[in-house]
Amino acid sequence: MPYQPIENHGIIGNMRTAALVGLNGSIDWLCFPRFDSPSVFAAILDDKKGGYFKIAPIGDEIVHKQLYWPGTNVLITRFLTSDGVGEITDYMPVGERAKRDGYSLVRRINVVRGTMKFDIECAAYNLDRVLGRAHP
Secondary structure (H helix, E strand, O other): OOOOOHHHEEEEEOOOOEEEEEOOOEEEEEEOOOOOOOEEEOOOOOOOOOOEEEEEEOOOOOEEEEEEOOOOOOEEEEEEOOOEEEEEEEEOOOHHHHHHHOOOOEEEEEEEEEOOOEEEEEEOOOHHHHHOOOOO
16 A cells, blocks of 8 residues: 555544544554554554554545544545445544443544445554564
């Protein structure tokens, strides 16, 4: 997956860590569960082996847009095609929900109009280290 310019990214976070979400639906940077944790996704630094989590529509001639729900850190990445409109909602819960359920990254796929098929790719670079598993 080729590099995206930094200006093609939105940011979400939970006051403990943050993720960069590209216009193409890819999380290109995430240290989890804290800022000082190892990176799980780091495609913004190394597009070959840095890791990413991409949810994107299948097809050509896709228009990409990003916006935040007003007054929040909830990021909407919208995909517009001649067949339909789809979106990914990305956020990290904070407050009581995060304390109760644990810290997490939430990604929700929704087709707003028409039809759209999505492809999901996950290439996590340091997932074993983050989960505390030993490397073989």
